[in-house]
Amino acid sequence: MKEIEELWREVRELSLGNNGSIERLESPPSSLDFLRNFINPNKPCIISNAINHWPALSSWSHHSYLSHSLSSSSVSLHLSPTGLADSLTTAPPSSPSPLCFASAHVQRHVPFPQALHLITSSHSSAFVAYAQQQNDCFRTEYSALANDCDSHVPWATRAIGAMPEAVNLWIGNQQSQTSFHKDHYENLYAVVTGEKHFLLLPPTDVHRMYIREYPAATYSYSSDTGEFDLELDEPIRYVPWCSVDPYPSPQNKDEEVSKFPLYFNGPKPFHCTVKAGEILYLPSMWFHHVRQSPDDGGLTIAVNYCKDQAFFLAVNIKCKSQTLMRVVFYAGYDMQFDIKYAYFNFLQSLHYRSTLSPMVQEKVSEETSDSDALA
């Protein structure tokens, strides 16, 4: 559908730029500038020198400091076979579809020193451990570290007009990845140690992500056998998720490209690396895929400020607007469910009719029929 492809181009020409790079600010913007130049136009940016005053920047690279500060804390740890948790994988035999959306095994109440050991030793164990509980964990499980960071990002809080509803801590290693998805809230992502590598696509590219509904499944890990079991959630529920893996293995590359031509043959995604001491503003509704590089101690640690319960919202997003309004009403760093959001829902509700070869077109309309089912 040439109009949709023109939309992909125009949003880049008018607002985002065509070179696939994210704008960088050398210092924190004023609240007005941040609201006017980034939140309003739904445009990401990376801000340097905004958290230089955080004690965390120096102290968190020392495992001894973390272990000592959190010696009496218990945390939740996400375990997965490969580090690809909350992502698509081959479904168990009982599944109605070949792929499912697999959530990690969540090991609760792990003494922090042990959790830290499990994360750093993942490469030599049967699982990859990732502390990525997105339930305001920094202000609960990790409250002993509260004085190492600001409780919010002042210029962003003033711009958005509300305090963050959730502040989360992420402690992972180079094996942890987050698959393509979007969130319905404004997100500020501060990297403290290591680096995060983001692939970003604007909401206007929704048809390029081939969002479909996948049955939800959850890993369970047995410390006795040292093995994972993957089972569909009961009662069965479906999660709308992006089908695209941007880094397919060489042997799968051709098949992936032919299954998802709009992603692989369209405008290249925006790519950025967020270094320790930098903040990424990730606007609401942007599709993002995240990988990470550890610091010398083998860790990547980040704090993000946002609204929690992404999945709750992701499900609610399919309900009537009135429901959304209620959610928004109590939200912290939540997006405005305004004309941009209405435009997005309209766009997502449209079938994509490709101008590509008939063979590909067939695949595409197949994909987007599914995608439409979500709209």
Place this chain on the structure above:
Amino acid sequence: MKEIEELWREVRELSLGNNGSIERLESPPSSLDFLRNFINPNKPCIISNAINHWPALSSWSHHSYLSHSLSSSSVSLHLSPTGLADSLTTAPPSSPSPLCFASAHVQRHVPFPQALHLITSSHSSAFVAYAQQQNDCFRTEYSALANDCDSHVPWATRAIGAMPEAVNLWIGNQQSQTSFHKDHYENLYAVVTGEKHFLLLPPTDVHRMYIREYPAATYSYSSDTGEFDLELDEPIRYVPWCSVDPYPSPQNKDEEVSKFPLYFNGPKPFHCTVKAGEILYLPSMWFHHVRQSPDDGGLTIAVNYCKDQAFFLAVNIKCKSQTLMRVVFYAGYDMQFDIKYAYFNFLQSLHYRSTLSPMVQEKVSEETSDSDALA
């Protein structure tokens, strides 16, 4: 096309409200609140008690004050047969189409006292006179009144991040009307005497306006014969304009409704009356139709702060985005050509396929084919 009708509904449910009324603020908002709650979501509002300190509010209702202050000023006056200038009318015989877009006869260098007399005596003369030159006239032709108003609206200037590029004065009577159209800039409309009555539709309703290209024509008035002549502009040029007259005469009503069912049968337009001392924030890209009621002296006077050359932009809007970017770069109170604008262009580029009766559907797709030609 049910998706487009759902968009009309959703933008009202999520952001604008369903009762067709415009939000009112009892005092000027902070720059952050104005940017976050109105400019970002592209949502109009009426602000009271924002210009109480303007000397104009008391002095401009006295014709003697205006005549004395501008005794040595010459101004531009727009003359039309009925007060419907810059609107569609029956085209001259030479026209390729039955209707044309008729601009008023512009009488330049009229001594202000005479201009004021012509405006107030329009009801008893062969023409309707309207001082509505949109070329920053308040800071040029009417500079003698500069101290009666603020040179800009401070909280809006801070929110938008730039001074207005044009400040215009409008002096008219009850016969002057402005037909449905949209502007590509943020507009603040301060009424000083009398009242302005606005009909407003959001950009998402673009298909309901039946925008088509009409040949441009201009009235010329002969003071000898006291008659108007309407001639097509040479070389012939086309102006994209809204086809809908929201107030058809009783005898035309049925035909208008059947020609423009999406307007007359869709969600009702937002309606508001802006009284002396109030400011209307008219967001970029909103379709608006304006009528007015005079004060006891027979005048409606307003000052608006915006970017000038609406028609220049209206034409340019059809050019490649790069052109727009250049325009924007130098603009004052101009809109952000951002994701909202890209979404709008996308929406406008789509054919509207009605879910109405086949007969109506035929008409509609006919209309929108034209409309698409503009996109």
